[in-house]
Amino acid sequence: MxxxxxxxxxxxxxxxxxxxxxxxxxxxxxxxxxxxxxxxxxxxxxxxxxxxxxxxxxxxxxxxxxxxxxxxxxxxxxxxxxxxxxxxxxxxxxxxxxxxxxxxxxxxxxxxxxxxxxxxxxxxxxxxxxxxxxxxxxxxxxxxxxxxxxxxxxxxxxxxxxxxxxxxxxxxxxxxxxxxxxxxxxxxxxxxxxxxxxxALPEQISTLIKNPQLSRLNCGVFILHMSLTACFVTLPKQFVASGLALENHWQLYLPTLLGSFFLMVPFMIIAMKKEQEKPMFSGAIALLSVALFLLWLLPTGLWSLVFSVVLFFTAFNYLEATMPSILSRLAPAGVKGSAMGIYSSSQFLGAFAGGIIGGLVASRYGEQSIFLVMALLSLIWLAVSFGMQKLKKSKNFSFITNIKTAEKVEEISEILISMPGIIEATLVQNETKMGDKESSNAVAYLKVDEKLVDLLAVKALLQQDLS
Structure with missing residues (x-):
């Protein structure tokens, strides 16, 4: 193959x-x-x-x-x-x-x-x-x-x-x-x-929750989806109030979402090619805050709503597309499943909190205040994002090996970490399942720089008879 x-x-x-x-x-x-x-x-x-x-x-x-x-x-x-x-x-x-x-x-x-x-x-x-x-x-x-x-x-x-x-x-x-x-x-x-x-593995979850870099992403995706859900407690009503009948809302969403997608793409290219992911990430959070402040400040005319919503979804789509990639690079080798489980749970909790907070704010302070509350929370996220570490270009791989003893696990771990392009190497025994049978072969979790690593050499090392 x-x-x-x-x-x-x-x-x-x-x-x-x-x-x-x-x-x-x-x-x-x-x-x-x-x-x-x-x-x-x-x-x-x-x-x-x-x-x-x-x-x-x-x-x-x-x-x-x-x-x-x-x-x-x-x-x-x-x-x-x-x-x-x-x-x-x-x-x-x-x-x-x-x-x-x-x-x-x-x-x-x-x-x-x-x-x-x-x-x-x-x-x-x-x-x-x-x-x-x-x-x-x-x-x-x-x-x-x-x-x-x-x-x-x-x-x-x-x-x-x-x-x-x-x-x-x-x-x-x-x-x-x-x-x-x-x-x-x-x-x-x-x-x-x-x-x-x-x-996700239960024994890893508490440690990962305390990880300061991952917690920034978890808090961020919580606020991102809280803002999305809270805004939709009132946005459809505002479009109707501005003169756009509900059955015609698709005519607004289609060009708005397509426009935000095309606006997002150049920023993603700049972030990747110029290795400016961290500044662009913080910039997208700032744009999200600006969009929410504009939704709060500007009159609820149709074109002001469209302008603010395009900015909102440009920021939202950029963050939604890039955060899982950032997570995979920040997560330690071998625990991406657990890290993604916490991240996904934070995302859905944010959606729940957005519905609750949006409803509470609307009932007590008026629906327009929803945007102000979400904008302030986005500013808190922006401040937190400045502490995120610089991202290294890396990818995660996992390999089932032929290593069967603890001594060989230690020996091969040392060899792996010395190989060019290997950023992290974690070898774990007794994790492989084939149908109803458990294998004692070790699993190698690697975080690598694809430009430097020789994956064929890595696989050859791990798949030789090391029993």
Whole structure:
């Protein structure tokens, strides 16, 4: 098999898993651009319950994300993913049948309990070679971004045609489609990828939470998604008040999101090619703060809203796209799965907090004050970001080795760390699972500089008979 590109199984796995992930996130996001308006028609409506309905999935996602990944390690990826999709479908049906705001909150919370993100990423790792794994993960990330854009466009169209209940029935249909894709499109696999690099391990979590560099990212993604959810407690109403009917909101979201994407790309290129990632990262947080202050300060005319929203999504898309990459480089070798589990939980907790805080602020101080509160929190994030260490160009790889003794683990670790391009090398025994059998072979977790490392030489060293 060529190491230069994805093989047939990897392509199939990347597309099918990315599609499942994207379809599910589409169902979660479609409520954002419409619920602030349609939610007012439900019995029991209040700004606080509106915020709860928008953000409820975030709390249960955060609580179930890591346990579902661990269950997939024990019982298999596909069964856990399918079970999560069934739970998500049940939540969608409950929300579709609800005539009260309370029923929608319960439905959204149950949707979040189907937390399959970590299991999907682990399955993607199982189905790809070490050197091709970043491409598969990038494909999934791209589909997540696309799902958000489609949700902003399709949400108003579906809600206008079929109402709020129709929106949740459509989400249920998408979930059934995702289940069929998992069953018939995703290749079968046993759990073969090293666990620590893909699935969160409980014993690592407390240490990683205290890591000052990772905690900056976790706090950042919390504030980022809190701002997004809180803003959508009021933004759709403001667009309607400025003269844009709800059924036409897609006409605003489509050029706004596309425009923000094209504005974001040059900054990403500059950051990568000029090695200015840290300044550009802080600059994007500053832009987010400016956009939120403008939403608070400027009159609620259509063009001022459009201008501010374009700035907001330019910053949001840049941060959303670059933060997972930063996380993978800051995380110590061999614990990326645990680091990503904490990061994802922080992200979903932020979505939940945004709904709560947005609803509370709107009920007590008026909806316009939501933007001020989020802008101030973004400034705190900006101040925290200045302490982030300079990023080194690196990638993480994991290799199953033929090393079977502790003595050889120490010996090979010393050889690895002395090789050109190896930034970190961690060897761990008794982590490999093939079906129902456990292997005593060690797993090598490496953080490398791709320009300097000779991966073929590394693999040759690790795969020779070292028993």
């Amino acid at each position: 060529s190491v230069s590109g994805l093989n047939r199984i990897e392509k199939r796995a990347a597309f099918s898993l990315a599609s499942v992930f994207g379809v599910r996130m589409l169902g979660l996001f479609m409520i954002l651009p419409v619920f602030a308006i349609y939610g007012e028609q439900l019995a029991g409506y209040s700004p606080l319950w509106l915020g709860l309905a928008i953000g409820a999935y975030g709390l249960t996602q955060a609580l179930f994300q890591i346990p579902m990944g661990m269950l997939s390690d024990k019982y298999g990826r596909k069964p856990v993913i399918l079970a999560g999709l069934v739970v998500f479908l049940i939540g969608s049906v409950i929300a579709a049948l609800s005539t009260t705001i309370y029923g929608v909150v319960i439905g959204r919370a149950i949707q979040g309990m189907g937390a399959i993100a970590s299991a999907i990423l682990a399955l993607a790792a199982d189905l790809s070679r070490e050197e091709q794994r970043p491409k598969v993960m990038a494909t999934i990330g791209m589909f997540i971004g696309l799902s958000f854009t489609l949700a902003m466009i399709l949400g108003p169209i579906v809600a206008d045609a079929f109402g709020l209940s129709g929106l949740f029935w459509f989400t249920g249909f998408l979930t059934i489609l995702a289940m069929l894709m998992i069953q018939f499109m995703v290749p079968y696999s046993v759990s073969k990828a090293p666990r620590g690099d893909n699935v």
